[in-house]
Amino acid sequence: MSTTPVTPAAPGTPGVPQRPRTRPPRRPRRLGPGDRLFLTVAIGIPLAALLFFVWLPALASLGLSFTTWDGIDLADIHWIGLDNYQQIFTNYPPFWPAVRHNVIWLLFTALLPTPFGIFLAYQLDRKIRFTRIYQTAIFLPMVLSLAVVGFIWEIIYNPDTGLLNGLLSAAGSSHHIDWLGNADLNLWAVLVASGWRHTGYIMILYLAGLKGFDPALKEAAALDGANGRQTFLRVVFPAMKPVNIIILVVTVMESLRAFDIVYVLGGGVGSKPGMELLSLLITDNIIGESSHIGYGSALAVVLLLVSLAAIGTFLVQTFRKEDR
Amino acid sequence: MTQQSRNPLAARDPGRRRVVGGLFGLGAAALAAPVLTACGGGAGADPKTVTFGSNGADATPKSAYAALTKGFGQDSGLTVKTNTVDHDTFQKSISTYLQGTPDDVFTWFAGYRMQYFAKKKLCTPLDDVWDKIGAGFSDATKQLSRGEDGKYYFVPLYNYPWAVFYRKSVFKERGYQVPQKWSEFVALAKRMKRDGLSPIASGYGGGDSWSILGAFDYLNLRTNGYDFHMSLMRGKVSWTDPRAVATLDHWRELTPYYQQGAGGRSWQDAAQSLLDKKSGMAVIGLFLGQQITDEAIRADIDFFPFPEIDAAHGQDAVEAPTDGFMLSRRPKNADGAKKFLEFLGGAHAEELYMGVDPSNLAVNEQADTGSYNALQKKSAQLIASAKHISQFADRDSDPGFISTVVLPGLTQWLGHPDDGTGTLKKIESQRSRFFTA
Numbered sequence: 001m002s003t004t005p006v007t008p009a010a011p012g013t014p015g016v017p018q019r020p021r022t023r024p025p026r027r028p029r030r031l032g033p034g035d036r037l038f039l040t041v042a043i044g045i046p047l048a049a050l051l052f053f054v055w056l057p058a059l060a061s062l063g064l065s066f067t068t069w070d071g072i073d074l075a076d077i078h079w080i081g082l083d084n085y086q087q088i089f090t091n092y093p094p095f096w097p098a099v100r101h102n103v104i105w106l107l108f109t110a111l112l113p114t115p116f117g118i119f120l121a122y123q124l125d126r127k128i129r130f131t132r133i134y135q136t137a138i139f140l141p142m143v144l145s146l147a148v149v150g151f152i153w154e155i156i157y158n159p160d161t162g163l164l165n166g167l168l169s170a171a172g173s174s175h176h177i178d179w180l181g182n183a184d185l186n187l188w189a190v191l192v193a194s195g196w197r198h199t200g201y202i203m204i205l206y207l208a209g210l211k212g213f214d215p216a217l218k219e220a221a222a223l224d225g226a227n228g229r230q231t232f233l234r235v236v237f238p239a240m241k242p243v244n245i246i247i248l249v250v251t252v253m254e255s256l257r258a259f260d261i262v263y264v265l266g267g268g269v270g271s272k273p274g275m276e277l278l279s280l281l282i283t284d285n286i287i288g289e290s291s292h293i294g295y296g297s298a299l300a301v302v303l304l305l306v307s308l309a310a311i312g313t314f315l316v317q318t319f320r321k322e323d324r
Numbered sequence: 325m326t327q328q329s330r331n332p333l334a335a336r337d338p339g340r341r342r343v344v345g346g347l348f349g350l351g352a353a354a355l356a357a358p359v360l361t362a363c364g365g366g367a368g369a370d371p372k373t374v375t376f377g378s379n380g381a382d383a384t385p386k387s388a389y390a391a392l393t394k395g396f397g398q399d400s401g402l403t404v405k406t407n408t409v410d411h412d413t414f415q416k417s418i419s420t421y422l423q424g425t426p427d428d429v430f431t432w433f434a435g436y437r438m439q440y441f442a443k444k445k446l447c448t449p450l451d452d453v454w455d456k457i458g459a460g461f462s463d464a465t466k467q468l469s470r471g472e473d474g475k476y477y478f479v480p481l482y483n484y485p486w487a488v489f490y491r492k493s494v495f496k497e498r499g500y501q502v503p504q505k506w507s508e509f510v511a512l513a514k515r516m517k518r519d520g521l522s523p524i525a526s527g528y529g530g531g532d533s534w535s536i537l538g539a540f541d542y543l544n545l546r547t548n549g550y551d552f553h554m555s556l557m558r559g560k561v562s563w564t565d566p567r568a569v570a571t572l573d574h575w576r577e578l579t580p581y582y583q584q585g586a587g588g589r590s591w592q593d594a595a596q597s598l599l600d601k602k603s604g605m606a607v608i609g610l611f612l613g614q615q616i617t618d619e620a621i622r623a624d625i626d627f628f629p630f631p632e633i634d635a636a637h638g639q640d641a642v643e644a645p646t647d648g649f650m651l652s653r654r655p656k657n658a659d660g661a662k663k664f665l666e667f668l669g670g671a672h673a674e675e676l677y678m679g680v681d682p683s684n685l686a687v688n689e690q691a692d693t694g695s696y697n698a699l700q701k702k703s704a705q706l707i708a709s710a711k712h713i714s715q716f717a718d719r720d721s722d723p724g725f726i727s728t729v730v731l732p733g734l735t736q737w738l739g740h741p742d743d744g745t746g747t748l749k750k751i752e753s754q755r756s757r758f759f760t761a
Contacts, residue, residue: 091753154530272735273739290724
């Protein structure tokens with residue numbers, strides 16, 4: 001309702017009250033009250049949801065990790081400081097195997113199924129016959145939930161009636177291999193099962209990238225006399241950088257959150273010898289008849305820190321390059 | 325407010341508001357949903373309905389429980405709404421289940437495992453129910469149904485013994501003798517192996533690792549006696565005690581005779597190998613019978629009590645877990661639920677249940693045992709002659725301790741049964757975390 005004609009308000013914006021100082025006039029607001037209300041709500045609700053569903057539980061876990069609690073009566077929460085962490089790092093037999101297995105998982109996934117998926121995508125992009133059939137076949141596991149993938153591999157690994165041992169004995173081998181029961185073997189058996197699915201995922205991601213790839217670049221490489229390997233390594237792969245980053249993120253994420261397939265192949269009872277993972281140890285301690293919420297939270301905080309370290313490194317790397 | 329009509333954007337305001345309003349509504353609905361379901365049952369609870377949470381998801385127990393609820397419905401005119409959850413899942417989520425909106429009556433186990441929830445006040449005392457059903461039960465059973473405060477919290481339905489099962493025809497064909505003593509037992513296993521059998525059927529793969537506890541309990545009961553076993557289970561003695569070491573030493577003698585590939589096999593597959601005459605013996609519970617579909621084979625199955633290790637203890641203890649029912653802390657239909665529990669504790673319910681599932685034994689002494697098969701009769705005798713009855717490691721002890729510490733430790737050790745002391749040390753280092761009070 002300002003009637004002073006000093007401020008050159010743009011038509012349709014609220015007038016800004018004149019200030020008696022000699023400061024340059026503030027930039028006029030471009031948003032009306034309705035817009036502001038809308039923005040407050042549109043940002044406020046997701047923000048509230050984020051705080052309530054993500055940050056509150058995360059901070060609560062952090063807080064609970066310094067306590068001991070059976071999860072039943074709030075009055076039973078007792079502050080014990082760093083005891084949980086000290087216990088976990090010095091005196092929790094499955095902890096270090098779990099860390100080791102998480103690292104193995106990450107390395108394995110990054111070094112075998114991921115490059116293999118890229119390789120398959122590159123081959124299938126070359127318009128070979130039946131390429132759609134191959135694509136579908138390789139992508140098929142991705143359509144299934146990882147838990148279902150677990151059930152499928154359970155049938156393959158069954159020591160008595162499973163496919164693998166059946167083939168082995170048909171081939172005349174008298175070895176009876178306990179794929180999922182042997183603590184030295186079961187992690188690798190699970191990794192193969194998870195890699196089976198991961199390959200298809202990476203392949204489809206990379207294939208999507210290749211479809212948008214400018215064929216002129218390849219032609220130019222061919223004219224320059226580059227062979228197939230050189231074309232891929234020197235031309236295609238560097239040009240696919242955005243897709244490569246996505247693949248890297250997906251691989252790290254899938255490795256850190258590895259849980260369901262191990263849970264299924266381990267029989268749905270949490271960690272088994274040879275298959276301990278941080279995510280499983282957390283559920284072991286939190287879910288169950290006598291839960292140790294504090295202890296489990298401390299484990300969850302450890303996993304959170306590991307994830308943050310991985311994600312943080314990645315983000316810093318990406319943004320630093322973009323700033324250049 | 326001259327700006328009201330300033331630009332065409334204003335005309336879109338209602339649309340925007342509707343969108344925002346819709347968002348609000350969705351958000352509110354999402355936030356309210358859990359709350360609504362949480363208290364939904366309270367106000368509108370139907371006095372004619374009792375809800376029943378069952379862990380009997382396998383075919384046999386499921387139809388047996390269905391026979392029970394149907395029988396109760398006919399007697400009382402009340403309807404029982406059954407909510408069946410897979411056995412392992414039920415146990416895993418019991419703590420959250422009981423704190424949320426549990427069914428009025430739910431299946432559970434006797435022993436320390438029941439007492440834990442009684443202590444946490446997650447269930448209702450049942451002394452008034454026991455006033456009516458108490459006459460049917462022995463003192464030992466009454467003891468099993470009480471919490472630490474002396475009140476009743478549990479209505480038992482059946483129990484079943486663990487023993488060493490075998491096929492009579494296999495023993496007859498090969499001339500095997502039922503072993504009484506440890507040395508005879510090991511010698512028999514050795515001979516079976518020479519004869520090309522897997523001496524001891526075993527499958528503790530996947531979610532079945534609990535099944536190895538049967539052997540552990542018996543080995544410890546026979547080596548060190550009931551009192552030591554219970555102290556060990558309740559966290560009162562050290563797991564590195566030389567007596568516990570002796571238990572593992574005996575177990576180690578047996579491990580070469582375990583069926584190969586046990587860590588990846590289910591108990592059902594292991595039981596099947598016994599029924600198929602590929603394995604000679606199995607340390608398992610009477611529920612093995614649920615695996616039998618051919619009555620001719622059922623007649624060929626027999627068992628003997630776990631052999632004696634130390635003459636001082638002989639075979640005086642029998643492991644016979646008891647299953648039954650509890651009442652949740654705030655039942656929606658308390659009167660109906662108590663009526664249902666009175667029915668479940670009665671002889672008629674036992675008969676209905678055993679009529680469908682003949683691999684358990686009625687706990688109520690007034691139940692008619694005339695229709696028992698030979699295995700059931702022998703099992704009942706075994707339990708009746710026992711001086712001590714243990715439940716099962718995960719029922720006699722803190723289940724969290726057993727499932728997150730003892731079981732992983734022992735299964736790992738079974739894979740390479742060399743360093744028993746090291747395994748026990750690992751278990752011992754975790755004991756104080758579970759047994760502080």
